[in-house]
Amino acid sequence: MSAPEPVFEAPWHAQAFALAVHLNAEGVFDWREWTQCFGAVLQEHGVSRELNGGDDYFLAWITALERICAQKQVADAGALAELKAGWERAYLATPHGHPVHLNAGEVKVG
């Protein structure tokens, strides 16, 4: 018997998936709104190239999450970009093998 294929191919696929399920359960959006938003993003992404249902699919999933969170005014694009840059700095500033904390990437102002 062959080993079962993994349900999620990458940890971030699982994280993104769970985030949508959780926000739906918390009432941030209903599932119909989600499928419409996600369906629209898939269509936009599919215009220029054929999506393969793997990384492509979850990239569209994340774009849809960012979009619906902006629409619902729970996360704006500027704040997300800042946090992403902060995490990037935190990873680069943390020695290998140590847990990464966001404050390791804080920009010291003044």
Add this chain to the structure above:
Amino acid sequence: MPHDHHDHDHPHTLLPPDPALRVKALETLLERKGLLDPAALDEIIETYANKIGPQNGAAVVARAWADEDFHRALLTDATAAVSEMGFYGRQGEHMVAVENTDDTHNVVVCTLCSCYPWPLLGIPPGWYKSDAYRARVVREPRKVLAEFGLTLPEGKKVRVWDSTAEIRYLVVPQRPAGSEGLSQEDLAKLVTRESMIGTGLAKEQGA
């Protein structure tokens, strides 16, 4: 002397891929706003990675094959019938079972995105989510099924069901010949994920 010096090549922690950082940023922001409980996220992942999968749907199909009352209940109101077996929850609010017969083969798609009966089948496989499958199975189902290795007899009708956020379909495959007398547990082993989406058939005993 062989040494693994891999770690020493990276003085700092490896940067995760860009989309992983976007997810982290979202998580951080939502957590700060009190909209996110990281433990709840872990629980969702754990559930979908390990507890929910096609084995649930297979148990339902095997029971329908073996138990005429359940079979009738499943085709009448699938949501109620499978809920009674404990298979309900997110994305399974309204499930409909469609049965393959000698005359008709059923196959399921979601042309909008990837709606799927999670409580019964878990997370959809990559091909179910691909543009190629979503666009083509509606247009040329026989050809797509043939690419899955499933060639249907000329006279057999193919029905394609488009899942939505409201309705998710489960295909009940035909019970394979030679499976008489098997226990429900052994019957369930013949029921593949593909057979419950309609891109395959149930396995023959010993195949």
